[in-house]
Amino acid sequence: MNASSGSSDDRPAHDETPPLALTIGEPAGIGPEISLKAWGLRDREALPAFFAIGDAACYRETASRLGVDIPVKRISQPGDALSVFKHAFPVLDLPLATAARPGELAPANAAAVIGAIDLACDLTLKGEASGIVTSPIHKRVLYEAGFKLPGHTEYLAERVGGSPVMMLSCPGLRVALVTIHMPLKAVAEHLSTSAIAQTGTTLAHALRSDFGIDAPRLAVAALNPHGGEEGHLGREEIDIIAPAIPLIRDTGAEVTGPLPADTLFHERARESYDAVLCMYHDQALIPLKTIDFERGVNTTLGLSIVRTSPDHGTALDIAGKGLAHPGSLVEAIRQAGEIAWNRRRRTAGAGA
Structure with missing residues (x-):
């Protein structure tokens, strides 16, 4: 990172x-x-x-x-x-x-x-x-x-x-959330291509203006296990998440995904991006608090x-x-x- x-x-x-x-x-x-x-x-x-x-x-x-x-x-x-x-x-x-x-x-x-x-x-x-x-x-x-x-x-x-975006960070990891405080069963119905693109765009701009990263690299997390297994474990990756990625790339950021969340947060993986765009609360907060429980920071992006x-x-x-x-x-x-x-x-x- x-x-x-x-x-x-x-x-x-x-x-x-x-x-x-x-x-x-x-x-x-x-x-x-x-x-x-x-x-x-x-x-x-x-x-x-x-x-x-x-x-x-x-x-x-x-x-x-x-x-x-x-x-x-x-x-x-x-x-x-x-x-x-x-x-x-x-x-x-x-x-x-x-x-x-x-x-x-x-x-x-x-x-x-x-x-x-x-x-x-x-x-x-x-x-x-x-x-x-x-x-x-x-x-x-x-x-x-x-x-x-x-x-x-x-x-x-x-x-x-x-348009505020919640970003959590600790030394070694930044995660931004598309959906925040809602029941897990409601996440899929609240995800949209436009919301993912808007959150990712705000994140990319903030990495430049707020953190001095001129060429930000974003990883986009999948929603379903194994990234949906080409639609066999859910179509959100195909129908909702993937179409947002080129819209985020329009900011000039390097964007990869959707990537399975279970292999996204280990040490070597974290070297390949500056921030992760996560689909829901615990997908972002569990790895963050595992890596450094006592030094997590909540930053509001997208404000003046x-x-x-x-x-x-x-x-x-x-x-x-x-x-x-x-x-x-x-x-x-x-x-x-x-x-x-x-x-x-x-x-x-x-x-x-």
């Missing part, structure tokens, strides 16, 4: 790049904990500057509970984070309605959770933040507070426009803004216990910074 073609020597100086906005997510979950832990790894992991949008008191209480000496500093505007980030955890303060208690959901705080997403979105659209990293939300609480959309991805798409997120939930059962691993958030921050830089580089090149 290709790495970004840009070298670190070409990257703009920190003072030229706005910081990333990190939303608090569900304050009773592990979001505040892994955010602080990620900041603590900023030097070791060479992370780009970021600031949190959330309740500064919640972050301070979390640091105290963890027994770590992490200074939390309120900032008045995103640009302040560039200097503060080196020595303190910068927070654009957005107070909660009630103090967060680990593992205990408080519907009264739903408005602040949504407000953090809205503010991050606004700041990114204005160019004051270079992208958004969203901490996990608890959807039921937000639904009860009037949240009308299935999740973060749909909400951001409604705010900024675009940069958005990544850790590939896990709120983990209410371990919140407040100091057990949460920050690896997925660290990778989400790193990837958001990479995408933001690649977009700035291409924009600068186009304007030259």
Whole structure:
């Protein structure tokens, strides 16, 4: 799988790049904990500057509970984070309605959770933040507070426009999904040549603009065992998936498939492509989480803004216990910074 073609020597100086906005997510979950832990790894992991949008008191209480000496500093505007980030955890303060208690959901705080997403979105659209990293939300609480959309991805798409595509990645693998959260029995009836072509086209463009891969290579997964065995185990490959492949090739990408999923994810196979276009959720997520469970990242392609997120939930059962691993958030921050830089580089090149 290709790495970004840009070298670190070409990257703009920190003072030229706005910081990333990190939303608090569900304050009773592990979001505040892994955010602080990620900041603590900023030097070791060479992370780009970021600031949190959330309740500064919640972050301070979390640091105290963890027994770590992490200074939390309120900032008045995103640009302040560039200097503060080196020595303190910068927070654009957005107070909660009630103090967060680990593992205990408080519907009264739903408005602040949504407000953090809205503010991050606004700041990114204005160019004051270079992208958004969203901490996990608890959807039921937000639904009860009037949240009308299935999740973060749909909400951001409604705010900024675009046709979002969910891409999950870990070191060594990128997978994009044609269908996402639906029963397995419904997948075949929801697949269409146009949906596969649109998802593949968005993926190919994103590999160029967001990941610096000038000649992307895509592998398209089959739906049925053994690729349908020439129609004997299902005709979706012949009737639906294969006709989408030349449409994706029109982007200039190298596209192979449909390929049987059971031989698509071993180490040697992964050297032959930059991303896999998968037909359904578990086809993509099982290999990804097997390869690297703790460093998976959810990236929303097809938006005008940069958005990544850790590939896990709120983990209410371990919140407040100091057990949460920050690896997925660290990778989400790193990837958001990479995408933001690649977009700035291409924009600068186009304007030259």
